[in-house]
Amino acid sequence: MGYTIAQKIIKAHLVSGEMVKGNEIALRIDQTLTQDATGTMAYLQLEAMEIPRVKTELSVAYIDHNTLQAGFENADDHLYIQTVAKKHGLKFSRPGNGICHQVHLERFAVPGKTLIGSDSHNPTAGGIGMLAMGAGGLDVAVAMGGGTYYITMPRMIRINLKGKLRGYVSAKDVILEVLRLLSVKGGVGAIVEYSGEGVRTLSVPERATITNMGAELGATTSIFPSDEVTFAFLKAEGRERDYTPLSSDEDAVYDEEYEIDLSALSPLAACPHSPDNIKSAEELSGMKVDQVCIGSCTNSSLTDLLTVAAMLKGKTVHPNVSLSISPGSKQVYTMLAECGALADLISAGARILECACGPCIGMGFSPGSGGVSLRTFNRNFLARSGTKDASVYLVSPEVAAASAVAGVFTDPTTLGEKPSITLPEKFYINDNMIEDPASESEAESLTVRRGPNIKPIPKGKAPEADLSSKIILKVGDDITTDHIMPAGTKILPYRSNVPKLSEFCFTVCDPTFPERAKAAGGGVVLGGQNYGQGSSREHAALVPLYLGIKAVVAKSFARIHVANLINFGIVPMTLECPDDYDLISESDSFEIKGFAEAIASKDRVEAVVNGKKIQLKLSFTERQRAILLAGGLLNFTKSNT
Numbered sequence: 001m002g003y004t005i006a007q008k009i010i011k012a013h014l015v016s017g018e019m020v021k022g023n024e025i026a027l028r029i030d031q032t033l034t035q036d037a038t039g040t041m042a043y044l045q046l047e048a049m050e051i052p053r054v055k056t057e058l059s060v061a062y063i064d065h066n067t068l069q070a071g072f073e074n075a076d077d078h079l080y081i082q083t084v085a086k087k088h089g090l091k092f093s094r095p096g097n098g099i100c101h102q103v104h105l106e107r108f109a110v111p112g113k114t115l116i117g118s119d120s121h122n123p124t125a126g127g128i129g130m131l132a133m134g135a136g137g138l139d140v141a142v143a144m145g146g147g148t149y150y151i152t153m154p155r156m157i158r159i160n161l162k163g164k165l166r167g168y169v170s171a172k173d174v175i176l177e178v179l180r181l182l183s184v185k186g187g188v189g190a191i192v193e194y195s196g197e198g199v200r201t202l203s204v205p206e207r208a209t210i211t212n213m214g215a216e217l218g219a220t221t222s223i224f225p226s227d228e229v230t231f232a233f234l235k236a237e238g239r240e241r242d243y244t245p246l247s248s249d250e251d252a253v254y255d256e257e258y259e260i261d262l263s264a265l266s267p268l269a270a271c272p273h274s275p276d277n278i279k280s281a282e283e284l285s286g287m288k289v290d291q292v293c294i295g296s297c298t299n300s301s302l303t304d305l306l307t308v309a310a311m312l313k314g315k316t317v318h319p320n321v322s323l324s325i326s327p328g329s330k331q332v333y334t335m336l337a338e339c340g341a342l343a344d345l346i347s348a349g350a351r352i353l354e355c356a357c358g359p360c361i362g363m364g365f366s367p368g369s370g371g372v373s374l375r376t377f378n379r380n381f382l383a384r385s386g387t388k389d390a391s392v393y394l395v396s397p398e399v400a401a402a403s404a405v406a407g408v409f410t411d412p413t414t415l416g417e418k419p420s421i422t423l424p425e426k427f428y429i430n431d432n433m434i435e436d437p438a439s440e441s442e443a444e445s446l447t448v449r450r451g452p453n454i455k456p457i458p459k460g461k462a463p464e465a466d467l468s469s470k471i472i473l474k475v476g477d478d479i480t481t482d483h484i485m486p487a488g489t490k491i492l493p494y495r496s497n498v499p500k501l502s503e504f505c506f507t508v509c510d511p512t513f514p515e516r517a518k519a520a521g522g523g524v525v526l527g528g529q530n531y532g533q534g535s536s537r538e539h540a541a542l543v544p545l546y547l548g549i550k551a552v553v554a555k556s557f558a559r560i561h562v563a564n565l566i567n568f569g570i571v572p573m574t575l576e577c578p579d580d581y582d583l584i585s586e587s588d589s590f591e592i593k594g595f596a597e598a599i600a601s602k603d604r605v606e607a608v609v610n611g612k613k614i615q616l617k618l619s620f621t622e623r624q625r626a627i628l629l630a631g632g633l634l635n636f637t638k639s640n641t
């Protein structure tokens with residue numbers, strides 16, 4: 001039996017475990033990346049594990065999320081990350097250099113290698129044929145120290161692409177179509193591979209748009225083959241030496257297969273408040289638009305922004321619309337400037353923001369009350385934009401540009417011929433904003449700079465013999481990490497200050513939660529399906545831990561979040577019978593006799609919830625049981641070294 005692309009990379013990096021679907025496997029990690037909103041924690045953990053020098057082939061620390069700097073906190077975190085990177089052997093991408101995934105794709109991603117990053121959109125590098133996965137900061141810290149990364153061997157989904165995209169239809173519409181087909185839960189436990197003759201018609205940045213938003217399927221990762229298009233991209237980046245061809249074997253076996261005819265696709269949009277709530281641009285046509293935001297790690301490549309510039313050239317943004325554009329990287333920004341396209345954007349009235357995540361993570365540009373915002377981003381979760389009653393639609397750069405000019409939702413295919421754009425054969429290469437680490441001998445005398453906002457990481461505790469607690473919060477299906485630990489301008493500066501962050505925990509669902517949790521000394525959270533979908537932020541586990549949350553019971557969990565819960569010693573349990581969810585109410589008492597013993601050795605346990613007997617599943621590997629019993633991965637690592 002042949003191998004899929006992902007299976008080939010897994011096989012070449014397998015350290016332990018059997019490559020059997022559903023088994024836990026350990027992988028050697030070649031590269032890591034962090035961004036600043038998760039990086040501070042990751043490096044505090046690297047320091048706590050006393051790892052003097054990273055052992056990966058390459059580790060890069062990016063600054064791209066917390067760039068507003070409304071107080072000293074973000075700047076202090078940047079300096080902490082910069083000094084820690086210099087001392088511990090990492091490259092440092094300075095603020096202004098761009099969004100981690102875009103820069104990594106341009107300058108560092110290598111087909112056939114493994115990459116984990118403390119950000120859920122790490123699969124962007126799958127566009128170049130890399131096995132790239134999002135992970136919690138602690139898992140990234142372990143990998144930096146030379147440790148392996150554990151995943152459940154995924155099932156394989158193949159999406160066969162045929163035909164070629166028409167005019168104004170773009171890569172964003174491909175992934176929105178996949179989300180329509182599979183939903184935000186459809187990729188859980190799977191790797192999505194793209195194949196077929198249609199693949200050759202897509203450039204690497206277009207492929208990366210598709211793999212980037214594979215995160216919204218809940219997939220472990222998504223990947224494209226590495227072919228002559230990959231070679232051309234690497235050549236344009238002056239990195240031909242990094243090329244290796246990569247494709248699946250003819251007789252590779254997939255668990256699910258789908259086909260998408262690119263030539264039959266039309267522009268689509270994800271409607272509020274979920275990336276899989278898909279409608280056609282045609283259906284939404286004519287709806288008044290208040291704001292348009294172009295950028296993010298999904299759609300900020302040179303192709304995207306040259307297209308937008310060509311569509312805006314000689315026009316003016318509609319008087320009722322505010323348009324922001326954030327280029328993905330310094331490379332993209334410089335090339336836009338050099339070819340004059342930037343002047344077309346400025347002249348049309350676009351508000352140009354720095355090369356960073358910006359409005360995507362609620363760092364400014366929140367829409368007005370009840371506003372309609374069209375964004376080329378990847379997530380439209382409730383309140384993520386910073387305005388709870390705003391309606392955010394996820395669209396392609398083409399829909400965004402057409403609507404920005406018209407002032408109403410516009411299907412660009414009604415505009416006639418798409419203006420043609422020409423991409424340079426060689427990209428502008430200048431890595432002057434990427435700092436190298438100090439040599440080992442220099443590093444010893446370097447001091448890491450720590451600002452006053454950096455507070456100690458809460459420590460997990462071993463589980464009690466018997467759990468006697470109560471349901472402190474009941475939430476529904478598809479709860480995102482943006483519900484659990486919201487972001488945005490007011491909250492993000494405290495990513496390295498868990499006590500302060502705790503004041504915002506779950507406030508999107510229940511503004512009284514932090515106070516109630518503190519007063520009760522914690523409790524158990526009850527969730528529905530796909531609990532913890534979305535980002536990799538381990539703060540969605542660390543902060544509940546700080547507030548005394550001991551366990552989360554749900555119908556099902558998202559991959560990265562469940563790993564984060566275990567890493568911090570919060571016990572995730574699933575309802576054996578999902579309908580029991582309806583029998584449980586907030587404030588119910590929650591007791592498990594023999595809690596620690598069940599974690600140690602049982603697959604099932606009975607909870608008594610307000611007098612009712614509820615069966616719970618404990619689906620842990622031996623390693624996970626040991627981590628939970630130690631009260632989290634940091635304690636576990638310490639007691640095992």
Ligand code: MIC
Nearest residue numbers: 037038119120121535536537
């Ligand atoms: C996101 O897009 O939600 C983020 C912000 O990039 C997160 C990471 C974070 O919360 O810092 C992610 O995707 O993992």
Ligand code: SF4
Nearest residue numbers: 121296297357360361
């Ligand atoms: Fe940044 Fe948005 Fe991409 Fe997350 S999804 S890395 S916030 S641009």
